[in-house]
Amino acid sequence: MDALRLEHLRKTYPNGVQALRGIDLVVEEGDFFALLGPNGAGKTTTIGIITSLVNKTAGRVVVFGHDMDRHREAAKACIGVVPQEVNLAMFEKLIDIVINQAGYYGVRPRLARQRAEKYLKALHLWDRRHDIARNLSGGMKRRLMIARALMHEPRLLILDEPTAGVDIEIRRSMWAFMRAINDAGVTIILTTHYLEEAESLCRHVAIIDRGTIVENDRMSRVLRKLQYETFVLSLEQTVEAAPVLDGYTVRLRNEHEIEVEVSREQNVNRLFALLSDQGIGVHSMRNKANRLEELFMRLTERSGSPEDRP
Amino acid sequence: MSVGRGDVDRDAARPEIDVAREAARADDFERVSGPAPMQGLLAVNLVGLRTIMRREIRRVTRIWVQTIVPPAITMTLYFVIFGSLIGRRIGEMDGLPYITYIAPGLIMMAVITNSFSNVVSSFFSAKLQLYLEELLVSPLSTATIVVGYMIGGIFRGLAVGLLVTVVALLFTRISVEHPFITLSVVVLVAAIFSLAGLLNAIFAKTFDDISIVPTFVLTPLTYLGGVFFSISLLAPAWQAAAMVNPILYMVNAFRYGMLGVSDIPIGVAYALILSLLVILFVANMWLLAKGRGIRS
């Protein structure tokens, strides 16, 4: 069964902004799905429509077979959401926030208390349970929102930039946690601007740009579509100009570093051979960007400067 | 694990069973075998309603210094100044000592302002701090949300009303002539102004918007609503004008319940109170379902 099906979703905000221009998307049950796109692409709007915080202009949303317009309650009961913007009752205690949340989904108090302990512990917040939300750090607030979203054990968990502003250690533990939840059968939709995060976690990816889906496939297939990778080579000696290497595009970064575009058909051994022919030794090599990032940049490239973006 | 508390143990033994699945199943069920699936949703809404109620009531008791104490102080001052000091010079109104005459009106005034301000500020902060989204994304029905907030408002109105009654008893003796009327009117009026507060909060965009109605509508109407005087004191033209004020009917109905005197027929007062309740309830339901002021 499809966990989520979006058909021809459109949204024009009252101020005239066309945020979504016809989105079609299918997320299979059990999937770990990345929804990527630059700022203002329409990710949060899409999630807003799925969670009924935003009224759609046109289209259809179906969650686990429940049409959002006809079986709204059933559809909503399947979803847990971690919003991009913090939406916590700042003066309420953590424990009350999560237990109340369970109540809004009909979970009885005793079971709610058990789950509160389970999820607050899993997100390392149990010791702070009697604190009010306002006293938490930014990263803790995000984790609290994840715990809150899990209180009714939803079948579909939607996370809108859950790792924004979270330090690397906690981010890693959040990744492990998300994987574990996904392994337990929960379908996850994740938006993030950390593309390596999407690359390592997600099996499917959709890239949305200016309200349209520009890419939608298995992560592995999407990555294979990438024609070029850019490597940064750190040289053992200084060079004045970019060396000319037959068949490769080379740019000079600074006197110690060059950038080389390597296509999928080319091999890196030949590159090293050409360099050593010219007496240039390579000290170290790294990817300029990770692969998904590279593809993302190519797909969402704009003619204008970033300020021109809608 | 203890034996014999079947309900509880079953919950513990099946932590995986959740509403999502239950609701989903209820829905599948509907297609196969017709009606009966509402039970799942009804149960969800009952638990949800209890949760909202408990949260709202806890909010009142948690910040009691803001919610309970100030109105009690204000009302005590009213009794001291208007009742004891000035009231002694006024003498009688409708055949009753002035302080006795104003007691029901002052209780009603406390109920009105506190029910209203409880819901307006609670719902508006939820909207402003965005945690209203918790309810909006949940499967709870609009009616559950409206009733939940309404009960919170009624609780605060009655809590303060009770406190003011206790204060009144320090100054005068109050009898209750018609207990059922007294009780039903005070609850209905608290409900009406809770719903009015909700309506205000739905439309409000800034903090100014939630103080305009209390200052420019509620306070004047309450003062002119026969709390401090019988409208028989007014010139006929002003009497007619006073009659369009709904609070007049509420204060008089309540005063009738307590003291047995009223400027207006009690049946008319009930009719007006019940119509207002229905109108406000429907208006809130409609606006919330449409997402007015809360969904983009």
Ligand SMILES: Nc1ncnc2c1ncn2[C@@H]1O[C@H](COP(=O)(O)OP(=O)(O)OP(=O)(O)O)[C@@H](O)[C@H]1O
């Ligand atoms: N409430 C609103 N009213 C009017 N326009 C809006 C509203 N919310 C979003 N928009 C506009 O809709 C477009 C899509 O915004 P959205 O928040 O969905 O983007 P996003 O992909 O989530 O971006 P980000 O990565 O920055 O979170 C933007 O142009 C934004 O300005």
Ligand SMILES: [Mg+2]
């Ligand atoms: Mg966003």
